[in-house]
Amino acid sequence: MKITDLNRESGIGSNSLLVEAGGYNFIVDAGLHPKLTGAAAMPDFEHIGDRNIDFVIVTHCHLDHIGALPVLLKRHPKARVLMSLPSQMLVERMLHNSCNVMKRQKEEKRIPEYPLFTHEEIEGISGRFEAMKYKQPLVLKKADEELTITLYQAGHVAGAGGFQIEHGGKTVFFTGDVLFDDQRVLNGARFPKARKFDAMVIETTRGETERPEGKTRESEVKRLLKLIGETIRGGGSVLIPVFALGRMQELLTLLNDARKDGRLPKCPVYGAGLGLDIADYFDHIAKRTQLISYTRKVTKELRLKRPPRKLTPGKEPGEPGVFVLSSGMLVERTPSYMVASTLLASTRNTICFVGYCDPDTPGGKLLDTKPGQTFLFDVLDYQCPVLAKVDRFEMSGHADREEILEFALAAEPKSIVLTHGDPGARDWFSQQLEAADHPVRVIDPEPLKAVEV
Structure with missing residues (x-):
């Protein structure tokens, strides 16, 4: 062969x-x-x-x-x-x-x-x-x-x-x-x-x-939910950049479960784009194959909101919440890229990466930028200091x-x-x-x- x-x-x-x-x-x-x-x-x-x-x-x-x-x-x-x-x-x-x-x-x-x-x-x-x-x-x-x-x-x-x-x-x-x-x-x-x-x-x-010793998928989920809760209680917003296929549906399910059992405070959850459309496909797949467990019930219970249409870099969205948006690597001109430009300059906000990030993408570059250093949103012609908490979770x-x-x-x-x-x-x-x-x-x-x- x-x-x-x-x-x-x-x-x-x-x-x-x-x-x-x-x-x-x-x-x-x-x-x-x-x-x-x-x-x-x-x-x-x-x-x-x-x-x-x-x-x-x-x-x-x-x-x-x-x-x-x-x-x-x-x-x-x-x-x-x-x-x-x-x-x-x-x-x-x-x-x-x-x-x-x-x-x-x-x-x-x-x-x-x-x-x-x-x-x-x-x-x-x-x-x-x-x-x-x-x-x-x-x-x-x-x-x-x-x-x-x-x-x-x-x-x-x-x-x-x-x-x-x-x-x-x-x-x-x-x-x-x-x-x-x-x-x-x-x-x-x-x-x-x-x-x-x-x-x-x-x-x-x-x-x-190399996965750090003691870090499992379960422990990382627990750490993620803890950080989200702390941010929301502090009056800030959380951005979770996700891939539209797979990662968005996984995160929406985790958030919904955590809100229902009290691990997360109630707050607006924002979603948009292809990932939400795929959520409906997951519902059909679950009914036909029993290979996955995602249903439309998740999106209904979360009462997902759409992010504001007009976003201004450096100006936070009107109502704090959790933004679950593609792209997972913060690629230019995507919803996650736009929302990141509104959150990064405030210490009360958090950006959580939960998957692979190519070093050459904006997401990879942000992960490599130290707190307080300047980050450039190139296509928006906007730069700001990295004041929001930026963290990465081993949930690849x-x-x-x-x-x-x-x-x-x-x-x-x-x-x-x-x-x-x-x-x-x-x-x-x-x-x-x-x-x-x-x-x-x-x-x-x-x-x-x-x-x-």
């Missing part, structure tokens, strides 16, 4: 792998790079050349994994598209939102090639999305050649899946983005245990992140590095391919795997260069 990383930037971005297994060619994910724009944000689909793509596997519906899917499918009109049922229910909504964002960016940033696809093209490919059930093998046959795909629940977000490929007497496991811990609205990964694989392809997102949607390492070593693969991680994260995994008790070939693939496993 040959694997080629089509993400020309490597790292975390336009995630897409070309896999060649005998007479089969398939693609794993087709994402857009969140820090790049235009054609540069896409995987290098030209590298596929004249290969016939038999199928595409979608591991989950974050845009760094599906954002270029319509472009890929337009180039390969006969390829099947396989994903979990929750992903099938979410994927169109995520792509339509991406199209809207690209249309806006075309005007704001003058990107001539945007949008990369249209709403009509999304509707045109929707009939090709095939839902797979977890743990139920799908056997493909071509002449006298067979390939078997088995999808496993991966935690992370609703619909996320890792999968194994059986072909030619060998078994290869792809983790995708994975979280082993149970969340409030979603169970953690249910990967096969005590199973040996010939090779594995693993995510390395948190390879550079990705598994700790030690958990992934333990899972990988237990399977005793001969080869492990590293993906979805910055250079330092991959280096940590390389060092740990090379020091393992049993020999394993560690492969950190260069973009567009095939590796054999």
Whole structure:
């Protein structure tokens, strides 16, 4: 089996792998790079050349994994598209939102090639999305050649899946983005245990992140709620930047539970955008699959408010409360970015990051700014001292590095391919795997260069 990383930037971005297994060619994910724009944000689909793509596997519906899917499918009109049922229910909504964002960016940033696809093209490919059930093998046959795909629940977000490929007497496991811990609205990964694989392809997102001793998801939730309560009682507001898919629904559920049992004082909770729309999708998924536990009841009980339409940097919103808004990395021109500009200059306010923040995003830069130093909201032409409390909580949607390492070593693969991680994260995994008790070939693939496993 040959694997080629089509993400020309490597790292975390336009995630897409070309896999060649005998007479089969398939693609794993087709994402857009969140820090790049235009054609540069896409995987290098030209590298596929004249290969016939038999199928595409979608591991989950974050845009760094599906954002270029319509472009890929337009180039390969006969390829099947396989994903979990929750992903099938979410994927169109995520792509339509991406199209809207690209249309806006075309005007704001003058990107001539945007949008990369249209709403009509999304509707045109929707009939090709095939839902797979977890743990139920799908056997493909071509002449006298067979390939078997088995999808496993991966935690992370609703619909996320890792999968194994059986072909030619060998078994290869792809983790995708994975979280082993149970969340409030979603169970953690249910990967096969005590199973040996010939090779594995693993995510390395948190390879550079060492979880402080004694910090668990439960203890971090408790610390978060305590800080929110202190801020609200002190007359301030709390901003929680979140990813629209998964993290927003998780936080809304936590806040609702805490308000009902008295751990939080009653106060306005603000929400807006794609994440609230996805909350309704979660309700449908919960009814059809019993894989998640989020319902519309949460948003109704919270009596969510919309943030004020007109916000002025440096001027706090009229009524203090808890703002649960995307983007999770405080990307420019998003609701969380705007609200942050109104809260940061007051000591009574708090900004709580609960997920991964790329160092080059405004969220990453804010986390790296010391109290009292000046922070620049570039697109707003506004700067202010960091007077609000800024804190980070270990509630990532990705598994700790030690958990992934333990899972990988237990399977005793001969080869492990590293993906979805910055250079330092991959280096940590390389060092740990090379020091393992049993020999394993560690492969950190260069973009567009095939590796054999």
